Amino acid sequence: MSGGSSPRSRRSSFNSLSRDLELPSEQGCLSVIVLGASGDLAKKKTFPALFHLFAQGFIQSGEVHIFGYARSNLSDDGLRERIRGYLKGASEEHLSDFLQHIKYVSGSYDSGEGFEKLNKEISEYEKSNKSESPRRLFYLALPPSVYPSVCKMIRTYCMNPSGWTRVIVEKPFGKDLDSAEELSAQLGELFDENQLYRIDHYLGKELVQNLLVLRFANRLFLPLWNRDNIDNIQIVFREDFGTDGRGGYFDQYGIIRDIIQNHLLQVFCLVAMEKPVSLKPEHIRDEKVKVLQSVNPIKHDEVVLGQYEGYKDDPTVPDDSNTPTFASVVLRVHNERWEGVPFILKAGKALSSRKAEVRVQFKDVPGDIFKCKRQGRNEFVIRLQPSEAMYMKLTVKKPGLEMATEQSELDLSYGMRYQNVKIPEAYERLILDTIRGDQQHFVRRDELKAAWQIFTPLLHDIDEGKVKSIPYQPGSRGPKEADELSERVGYMQTHGYIWIPPTLA
Ligand SMILES: NC(=O)C1=CN([C@@H]2O[C@H](COP(=O)(O)OP(=O)(O)OC[C@H]3O[C@@H](n4cnc5c(N)ncnc54)[C@H](OP(=O)(O)O)[C@@H]3O)[C@@H](O)[C@H]2O)C=CC1
Numbered sequence: 135m136s137g138g139s140s141p142r143s144r145r146s147s148f149n150s151l152s153r154d155l156e157l158p159s160e161q162g163c164l165s166v167i168v169l170g171a172s173g174d175l176a177k178k179k180t181f182p183a184l185f186h187l188f189a190q191g192f193i194q195s196g197e198v199h200i201f202g203y204a205r206s207n208l209s210d211d212g213l214r215e216r217i218r219g220y221l222k223g224a225s226e227e228h229l230s231d232f233l234q235h236i237k238y239v240s241g242s243y244d245s246g247e248g249f250e251k252l253n254k255e256i257s258e259y260e261k262s263n264k265s266e267s268p269r270r271l272f273y274l275a276l277p278p279s280v281y282p283s284v285c286k287m288i289r290t291y292c293m294n295p296s297g298w299t300r301v302i303v304e305k306p307f308g309k310d311l312d313s314a315e316e317l318s319a320q321l322g323e324l325f326d327e328n329q330l331y332r333i334d335h336y337l338g339k340e341l342v343q344n345l346l347v348l349r350f351a352n353r354l355f356l357p358l359w360n361r362d363n364i365d366n367i368q369i370v371f372r373e374d375f376g377t378d379g380r381g382g383y384f385d386q387y388g389i390i391r392d393i394i395q396n397h398l399l400q401v402f403c404l405v406a407m408e409k410p411v412s413l414k415p416e417h418i419r420d421e422k423v424k425v426l427q428s429v430n431p432i433k434h435d436e437v438v439l440g441q442y443e444g445y446k447d448d449p450t451v452p453d454d455s456n457t458p459t460f461a462s463v464v465l466r467v468h469n470e471r472w473e474g475v476p477f478i479l480k481a482g483k484a485l486s487s488r489k490a491e492v493r494v495q496f497k498d499v500p501g502d503i504f505k506c507k508r509q510g511r512n513e514f515v516i517r518l519q520p521s522e523a524m525y526m527k528l529t530v531k532k533p534g535l536e537m538a539t540e541q542s543e544l545d546l547s548y549g550m551r552y553q554n555v556k557i558p559e560a561y562e563r564l565i566l567d568t569i570r571g572d573q574q575h576f577v578r579r580d581e582l583k584a585a586w587q588i589f590t591p592l593l594h595d596i597d598e599g600k601v602k603s604i605p606y607q608p609g610s611r612g613p614k615e616a617d618e619l620s621e622r623v624g625y626m627q628t629h630g631y632i633w634i635p636p637t638l639a
Pocket residue numbers: 170171172173174175176178204205206207243274275276277278279280304305306
């Protein structure tokens with residue numbers, strides 16, 4: 135765990151931020167309730183994130199209590215043992231202290247009995263803490279099918295009588311526009327928008343959070359970031375493993391719903407939106423909605439779908455599945471800044487490497503006396519993961535007596551520049567934002583609607599078999615047709631140049 139500032143100084147740094155954002159600085163006892171505590175997400179992400187916040191002093195002994203809730207018959211110790219192996223990076227003392235703050239309550243997701251019991255436990259803790267304005271944070275680490283009934287139970291039995299109640303919900307938020315709107319309406323009847331935190335963990339990644347700073351705090355980029363200078367932008371997600379036993383779940387969704395409609399589209403918003411009036415969450419989300427609403431309908435000839443060979447070997451995947459495990463989709467933005475610039479959103483499983491990045495390719499140099507075209511175009515690459523970095527591909531003079539040019543880079547690799555800084559996990563940051571009441575990095579209801587509006591017609595066509603997935607070899611780059619599409623819409627690959635993340639050795 136990174137050392138650095140003490141819990142006291144962490145609070146004061148929050149205070150200055152909260153003044154800027156007009157968020158009240160809050161203290162008082164905090165109950166975090168993880169619903170679906172027996173599940174995969176809870177053990178891999180939710181509890182570890184809470185543990186890291188605890189170990190760093192962002193949530194503190196004496197003010198926090200964590201309740202796990204699920205149907206499974208577990209004891210407090212049973213839950214603690216289940217998650218212990220996933221809680222890493224701090225001392226044994228921190229670990230046992232943290233575990234002592236966890237209590238397990240068992241109950242169903244659709245009957246009052248369990249939630250009454252849960253409420254009783256929370257209330258007893260709040261009474262013992264004697265806090266005047268207790269805080270309740272419910273984290274739904276559950277399949278979305280039970281969101282409506284669980285939210286109804288929270289609303290009926292577990293609302294905080296004197297302080298705030300906030301609810302974090304996980305994706306998928308629906309399967310298309312209608313189902314997402316139905317879910318939004320159901321939850322909207324129970325909670326105000328400022329109580330609902332729709333999490334998209336890509337918004338918690340360090341370099342995704344840097345996008346706005348980069349674009350709007352650097353004079354350098356302001357005049358360049360438009361159709362006059364940029365030829366095309368790629369937003370890419372690649373994974374070097376397949377569906378790993380989750381084929382049954384994945385087959386109902388596919389790569390567009392799993393990655394593109396949410397994670398990559400959120401990154402797209404931050405790359406393409408206009409400057410917000412301020413950093414207030416509503417101002418930022420207003421701009422995201424605007425750019426989403428400016429996206430043209432997707433054309434079939436600007437889509438390539440793929441499915442890796444062997445995907446259907448999973449017994450839970452139907453033999454005739456057309457579900458894409460790879461997709462490349464071109465988005466076109468109909469506005470003054472971006473008319474004519476293709477945004478290529480590409481995601482795939484079982485590919486040759488694991489990475490996520492934004493690649494901004496600039497236009498050719500006009501009146502090119504150095505024949506730069508031979509070397510390749512300027513590109514600005516934001517490597518979201520792994521090896522977080524930003525690098526700018528430039529044409530430079532090749533060192534030596536000849537006047538020859540080659541491509542090189544200006545490189546800001548985080549591993550080099552921020553050697554002793556631990557980059558926080560996305561979930562850690564987003565849970566902390568929820569505790570602070572900062573909704574900037576969460577998806578607003580109208581944003582969600584606009585996102586589904588873009589992809590629903592295509593998704594329905596795929597579901598009806600009107601767009602087919604092309605088979606590709608696991609461990610490859612995906613279907614060659616995807617590279618051909620990128621080239622057709624303007625992307626020019628630089629041959630012979632590869633950026634290698636620098637190492638300390
Ligand atoms: N796992 C991951 O890495 C990620 C998950 N998500 C999302 O997070 C949420 C939770 O995911 P995950 O933890 O993997 O899910 P799980 O399948 O592990 O389910 C979580 C818990 O919910 C209960 N549960 C499971 N199926 C049902 C059902 N059909 N009806 C009622 N309860 C059920 C089980 O608890 P019990 O039986 O004890 O009540 C289970 O332990 C989902 O919305 C998922 O899409 C998002 C990103 C990544």
